[in-house]
Amino acid sequence: MEKIRMIDVANKAGVSKSTVSQYLNKRYEFMSKDTRQRISDVIQELGFKPNSVARSLKLxxxxxxxxxxxxxxxxxxxxxxxxxxxxxxxxxxxxxxxxxxxxxxxxxxxxxxxxxxxxxxxxxxxxxxxxxxxxxxxxxxxxxxxxxxxxxxxxxxxxxxDHRAGAFEAISHLIKMGHKRILVVIPDEHLNSSRVSRIKGYDDALEKNGIDKDEKLIVYVSEDNIDSKIDDLFRIDDPPTAIFCINDLATLEVLTCLKRKKIKIPEDVAVIGVDDFPAANLLESPLTVVGQHxxxxxxxxxxxxxxxxxxxxxxxxxxxxxxxxxxxxxxxxxxxx
Amino acid sequence: MEKIRMIDVANKAGVSKSTVSQYLNKRYEFMSKDTRQRISDVIQELGFKPNSVARSLKLxxxxxxxxxxxxxxxxxxxxxxxxxxxxxxxxxxxxxxxxxxxxxxxxxxxxxxxxxxxxxxxxxxxxxxxxxxxxxxxxxxxxxxxxxxxxxxxxxxxxxxDHRAGAFEAISHLIKMGHKRILVVIPDEHLNSSRVSRIKGYDDALEKNGIDKDEKLIVYVSEDNIDSKIDDLFRIDDPPTAIFCINDLATLEVLTCLKRKKIKIPEDVAVIGVDDFPAANLLESPLTVVGQHxxxxxxxxxxxxxxxxxxxxxxxxxxxxxxxxxxxxxxxxxxxx
DNA sequence: TAGTTTTGATAAATCGGTTTAGTAAATGAC
DNA sequence: GTCATTTACTAAACCGATTTATCAAAACTA
The missing domain is CATH 3.40.50.2300 (Response regulator)
Incomplete structure (x- = not known):
């Protein structure tokens, strides 16, 4: 079954392909009712579908x-x-x-x-x-x-x-809840502009509330090393009491890790994630998140x-x-x- | 900045566009080393990228x-x-x-x-x-x-x-856990072949275990009516003790509804979903699911x-x-x- | 030396549309 | 009745590639 082209429609309708093209582009001005109807019928009959590739090439x-x-x-x-x-x-x-x-x-x-x-x-x-x-x-x-x-x-x-403002609000909320040692978890080593903004929001919130920033609390993790990194952090003198996960990947890794270690949320540590996902409110501890539109x-x-x-x-x-x-x-x- | 075409490359390299096309299609047999190099250089220099629309039309x-x-x-x-x-x-x-x-x-x-x-x-x-x-x-x-x-x-x-086998296994598991009244939740009214197969698996599992099928336990829900439908079901004489959610949409709706009604999983009712999603094991009650590859x-x-x-x-x-x-x-x- | 084969490259047709310029027939103006 | 205008339609160029048929020059054969 060969593909129907415009020329086939034209021949069957007894017009030129220019006219068929005019019809398809709805330039009816100089077209008789009769011709218009005939072309329409033939297109129906043959089931003609114009080839967009050819059209794209020309246009x-x-x-x-x-x-x-x-x-x-x-x-x-x-x-x-x-x-x-x-x-x-x-x-x-x-x-x-x-x-x-x-x-x-x-x-x-x-x-x-x-x-x-x-x-x-x-x-x-x-x-x-x-x-x-x-x-x-x-x-x-x-x-x-x-x-x-x-x-x-x-x-x-x-x-x-507005990631800066989003992070700022999230961190401010944590601070208002009494947290001062807030961990930021970032997946792998990749820092894109959104993550930079979120970290900026974090910094700003700390500063506004007169809390000193501790670089140890900004950690880059992968699936492989998250357990040991979290272990290390909870072993230091002044461990974090809250975690801000910088994206949904980080969130899942952190939650999985905490569950494995039986660290309770929010009793042992508070958690805020980024991006609301369908099951966020069905989690063991329904997750506070910075939602995006x-x-x-x-x-x-x-x-x-x-x-x-x-x-x-x-x-x-x-x-x-x-x-x-x-x-x-x-x-x-x-x-x- | 006009787009570079094959003809531009050809002119600059002092060959015909046929030759450039041969080059691009790696038909080097009858092409001198010199010509080949020259074309390659010009393509680099002009940053020529062939137009796939034209190519597609011809091919x-x-x-x-x-x-x-x-x-x-x-x-x-x-x-x-x-x-x-x-x-x-x-x-x-x-x-x-x-x-x-x-x-x-x-x-x-x-x-x-x-x-x-x-x-x-x-x-x-x-x-x-x-x-x-x-x-x-x-x-x-x-x-x-x-x-x-x-x-x-x-x-x-x-x-x-193999949805039938998947559902069969899931329902058999529930039966083994002592459940006999198993509710099937299906979103809206749409039954595609996958859902039909899952229902078949459900039927087969009941039959194999000598449990009579109760049509009342096959319910179609939407976000609007799920609450009342669930209410009705839990008010009948012999309420379901387990729920099989036929897809992930149904799963989320059921879980949300149960949470709202403070019905505990698995104490009050057991739940099995379809499709493993990233947070399924982080839920309040980690979800048993029929996973697909x-x-x-x-x-x-x-x-x-x-x-x-x-x-x-x-x-x-x-x-x-x-x-x-x-x-x-x-x-x-x-x-x- | 003349004829044949091989090598390297090209002109032109083609894919299936759109569009411009043009034409023939019908209509209108005077 | 003649010329200008409008109406309805078409021929042909074009978009940017691929490919076939062809050709000229060089190399080989006898």
């Missing part, structure tokens, strides 16, 4: 965008992607999904691939290692929206959460991207910062007022 | 596949998508992601869109409402792999879990699809059924042996 427009996230498995990335896909679908775009695994080479390969595929734009939570490429090259050729990342000194559309952020990122794609020149770049919401549950203690 | 191959899932937010869909994307990326394909929300019209629109975009194949967890279309039309034109769905009487590649299923689905895309004729269709694994935790009681 230099693919109606496709790429989204590069570290890992679709992270609750943040999943929810954001869903927001992006929803907005895109409603506006006639499809979404190619790319998982960079925070690997700069993989990210670079994806960027190249998306360019070759002639996507109309890219939404990216970048690793930070390809910033030069993005700044020097991509942004000049292709609409780009940064997601959950900030580039210093750069004019670019961007969507992120993930789905809305995805929608907004797609909105900014498509706006820049469709409106030829917008000079002002939009930096859309969403507030974080502290969702207080029992994991950081019961407030006694 | 009738886009190196792009579509995946249609109900909702990327479900842990099953997320993990499967990640598996699909990984395999595709390694084999030079990109993935367009589509969320059908179990809405047949939306699904239909996505199928059409993917066809127009000339994707090389589709992986789909179908709603079941477009089966005729898929059977009659799509499968003839396009490689297709069913994911977590079974079509009766149909030759097609397919990847799924989600990531591997995604990889396998992509493998089958790409095989069918790249090998012209494979007559035998592969139906790859993954086993389920019962992961026993405390939510269905402590075994006293």
């Amino acid at each position: 230099k427009k693919t109606n496709t965008v790429g989204i590069i996230v570290p890992n679709i498995n992270y609750s943040f990335s999943t929810a954001v992607s869903r927001g992006v896909e929803d907005y895109c679908q409603k506006h006639g775009y499809s979404v190619i999904i790319c998982n960079s695994d925070d690997n700069p080479e993989k990210e670079h390969a994806y960027i190249q691939m998306l360019q070759m595929k002639q996507v109309d734009g890219i939404i990216i939570s970048s690793t930070g290692q390809n910033n030069e490429l993005l700044k020097e090259e991509i942004i000049r050729e292709l609409p780009l929206v940064l997601l959950d990342r900030i580039f210093e000194d750069m004019e670019i559309d961007l969507v992120c959460s 993930t789905y809305e952020m995805g929608m907004k990122a797609a909105e900014l991207l498509i706006r820049r794609i469709e409106e030829k020149k917008i000079d002002k770049y939009v930096q859309h910062v969403f507030p974080c919401e502290l969702i207080v549950r029992e994991s950081c203690g019961f407030k006694n007022e | 009738k191959k886009t190196n792009t596949v579509g995946i249609i899932v109900p909702n990327i937010n479900y842990s099953f869909s997320t993990a499967v998508s990640r598996g699909v994307e990984d395999y595709c990326q390694k084999h030079g394909y990109s993935v367009i992601i589509c969320n059908s929300d179990d809405n047949p019209e939306k699904e239909h629109a996505y199928i059409q869109m993917l066809q127009m975009k000339q994707v090389d194949g589709i992986i789909i967890s179908s709603t079941g409402q477009n089966n005729e279309l898929l059977k009659e039309e799509i499968i003839r034109e396009l490689p297709l792999v069913l994911l977590d769905r079974i079509f009766e009487d149909m030759e097609i590649d397919l990847v799924c879990s 989600t990531y591997e299923m995604g990889m396998k689905a992509a493998e089958l699809l790409i095989r069918r895309i790249e090998e012209k004729k494979i007559d035998k269709y592969v139906q790859h059924v993954f086993p389920c694994e019962l992961i026993v935790r405390e939510s269905c009681g402590f075994k006293n042996e």
Whole structure:
């Protein structure tokens, strides 16, 4: 069964393919009712579906965008992607999904691939290692929206959460609950702009409350070494009484580790995580988290991207910062007022 | 900054674009070392990236596949998508992601869109409402792999879990723990083939153990009515002592509802869910679940699809059924042996 | 030396649409 | 009745690659 092309429709309807093309693009002005009906019938009859690849080639427009996230498995990335896909679908775009695994080479390969595929734009939570490429090259050729990342000194559309304020509020809450020794847990060695902001919020909250910062309380962990690191920390003279997990991966690792060690939350240690996940309130100790408006952020990122794609020149770049919401549950203690 | 085309490379290198094309496709046989080097240099210098849209048009191959899932937010869909994307990326394909929300019209629109975009194949967890279309039309034109769905009487590649056996094992486990009144909770009214299989496993387990089936214990719930339905059930003469949640959505709703009603797990009622999610073992009562090999299923689905895309004729269709694994935790009681 | 084969490269057709410039027929103006 | 305008439609160029058929020059054969 050969594919039906426009020329087949044209022949059967007894018109030229130009006319069929006009019909498809709804340029009915100079078309007789009769011709219009005939073309419509033939399209129905043959089940003709125009080839977007050919169309894209001519129009230099693919109606496709790429989204590069570290890992679709992270609750943040999943929810954001869903927001992006929803907005895109409603506006006639499809979404190619790319998982960079925070690997700069993989990210670079994806960027190249998306360019070759002639996507109309890219939404990216970048690793930070390809910033030069993005700044020097991509942004000049292709609409780009940064997601959950900030580039210093750069004019670019961007969507992120106010991580500093979110962390500030979380840490302030802990301090208000009487905590002074607050541990920050960061996965592996990778520091992106969001994590830097959260640490800034942590610092600011300590400072505002006149608490000295102890560098020992900022720890980078992996699945392999978390147990020993936590052990070490709880063995020092002045152990932490609260833990701030800087992302959902850290949260899961910390909770798993504490459970293994039978350290009770919040009796032995208070915990605050980042990103509300579906089961956060069903945990042994329902988890207090700094929530983000993930789905809305995805929608907004797609909105900014498509706006820049469709409106030829917008000079002002939009930096859309969403507030974080502290969702207080029992994991950081019961407030006694 | 205009885009560099093959013709620009050809001009600068002093050859024809045919030769550049040969170079790109690694057909070096009749090409002098010198020409080859010169082309390579010019490509580097100009930063030429071939336009895949043009290439796709000529070759009738886009190196792009579509995946249609109900909702990327479900842990099953997320993990499967990640598996699909990984395999595709390694084999030079990109993935367009589509969320059908179990809405047949939306699904239909996505199928059409993917066809127009000339994707090389589709992986789909179908709603079941477009089966005729898929059977009659799509499968003839396009490689297709069913994911977590079974079509009766149909030759097609397919990847799924052995839901019947998984449910059978789960229910048998509950029975062994002394439960006879086991409630099955199903979200909304939608019954796809996977859910049918799980119910079959439930039925079989009851029958094998000589327990009469009570239709009242099969309930369809939504977020709105779950509270009243659960209330009703626990008010009957012979209330259920265990709950089998047929998917992760049902699981979350049931757990939330039980928590609200302060019904204790497993003391008041035992619970088994489907799909292991990251926090399942961190819950107030760590959840026993029927686990699926989600990531591997995604990889396998992509493998089958790409095989069918790249090998012209494979007559035998592969139906790859993954086993389920019962992961026993405390939510269905402590075994006293 | 003339004819054949090999080597290295190219012109032109093609993929399936969109669009511009153009044309023939019908209508309107005077 | 003639010329200008409008209406309905089409031919052909184009988008940027791939590929086939072809060709010129060099190398080989007899």
